[in-house]
Amino acid sequence: MAKADIDFEKELWDAANELRGAVSENNYKNYILPLVFVKHLSERYEVVREELKEQLNDPESDYYSTDKEEINYVLEDRDEYRSRNTFKIPETASWQYLKDNAEQDDIKVKVDDAFEVIQELLTGYNPQLVNILPRIFVRSELSPKQTGGIINLLSKPKFSEKENPESDVLGRIYEYYIGRFAMAEGSGAGQFFTPGSIVRLLVELLEPYKGRIFDPACGSGGMFVQSLKFIKEHGGNKKDIAIYGQEMTAQTLRLCLMNLMLRDLSFDIKLGNSLLDDKFPNLKADYIIANPPFNVSNWHPEDLPDGDPRLFGPKEEFSTDGSANYMWMQTFWHHLSDTGTAGIVMANGAMTSNNKGEKNVRQHMVDNSMIDAIVRMPDKLFLTTGIPACLFILSKNRDGKDGTHRERNNEILFLDASKMGTMASRKLRVFSDDDISRIAETYHNWRNRDGNYEDVDGFAKAATITDVQKQDYKLTPGIYVGTEAEEDDGIPFEEKMESLKVQLLEQFEKGEELEEKIKANFNNLFLK
Secondary structure, three states: OOHHHOOOHHHHHHHHHOOOOOOOHHHHHHHHHHHHHHHHHHHHHHHHHHHHHHHHOOOOOOOOOOOHHHHHHHHHOHHHHHHOOOOOOOHHHOHHHHHHOOOOOOHHHHHHHHHHHHHHHHHHHOHHHOOOOOOOOOOOOOOHHHHHHHHHHHOOHHHOOOOOOOOOHHHHHHHHHHHHHHHHHHHHHHHOOOOHHHHHHHHHHHOOOOEEEEEOOOOOOHHHHHHHHHHHHOOOOHHHEEEEEEEOOHHHHHHHHHHHHHOOOOEEEEEOOOOOOOOOOOOOEEEEEEOOOOOOOOOOHHHOOOOOOOOOOOHHHHOOOOOOHHHHHHHHHHOEEEEEEEEEEEEHHHHOOOOHHHHHHHHHHHHOOOEEEEEEOOOOOOOOOOOOEEEEEEEOOOOOOOOOEOOOOOEEEEEEOOOOOEEOOOOOEEOOHHHHHHHHHHHHHHHEOOOOOOOEOOOEEEEEHHHHHHOOOOOOHHHHHOOOOOOOOOOOHHHHHHHHHHHHHHHHHHHHHHHHHHHHHHHHHHHO
16 A cells, blocks of 8 residues: 555544643653553564464465464464564463553553553563653543543554555554654654754765664664665565664653664664764664764863774864764764765754864865865754755765766765755745755765766856865855855754844833933923
């Protein structure tokens, strides 16, 4: 069944709105997404159990048996289900049990009890999965009726993977909720959500067919899920990729782990601050796809150990407490394999910043041929911030020795996509499929040995390292593609307008005060 054949958006948001009044919108995800996850595990178990029954009754199957005791043993064997990438879910933790009891006054207790049982299964399988399903319903302000209402809405046939086996319906439900909750949560959602069209563009640029994929700021795992979709669309096998990630927020880490388990992906995701507590010090990844938090200040570079292997030089010259942007860059570069490529979302200010701890890193990267491409993106691509953004493509595979890509050590490709995208709403712009194809194909034609790249005025320019050095290491694409270079201070338009409004009102007030003083002075003159 095609993705467009399932129209569930309104009903899904209705399910979330069951929480209204009892739970703030920015906490909806903590209640809805674990239920979606439990539904997935339960349905997956039911499907595998039915497959086992069929094999046990099929004379041509290796599992065929007429011995009732043997049949029951196989059907109750936990290891059998684990070998088939699922868990044996006890009846009282099954979705059917929750559905049958949705109208009961103690449904909140039953949900928490089911969470506890499944949590024990998960933790026994992988200690990293601890505390994915905490007991949260009993101590919440939700009524039994609200809790049962969510269960009943999610129990509709259109939301069932059993009813729609080819649709990844529960994965899509999860993805939908992540996006909608980000819209509801606003600026606080940036830590776990990157808009889909940006993720798709990054994955299309990097083409992660196989190998180790790493995201040291992985949020809810969107980069990994899109990589899986790319592999499927191109006839690849998800077993050919290994996923590694790090996330500094425990709550967001839970979202990521559930998201990956919904897709039956193997992974190694750890909790921690990648900048100051790198949990994968020896990992060398073939692909790094990341959207680290923009312009983080006061991140305490003084806590970096002397001689940190990620730094390009002395930390007092190659880091700054004013912004962590280029510490992220050095972290990404450190974790790339000898032929690895990284695609990173960055604030526009990173292209031109003059702070010593940032410019020194950027200059080092240009001089040492680390930057493959820069893509300037349009505004309003993010629900969570108005800060304009760009993409940095870094590569250790620029010498052309892999046989697929040409030698381009002396070039950087600049792409200006600032006029691309379509407004999906008053506040949000998205890249269309055509936009993504044009940007990705231009990059591939420039990079690939058999490409037919040509510069395009106003859009694409393959500049030399010398060209960039002459421009004082500024990386704004407009400087090179032929459009007017704009100095971008990184302040969103809305914030500028609010500041101007405040300033103008203050000037009006001062003008009124001055007018009163002048009148008073005139009156004093006449009185004299």
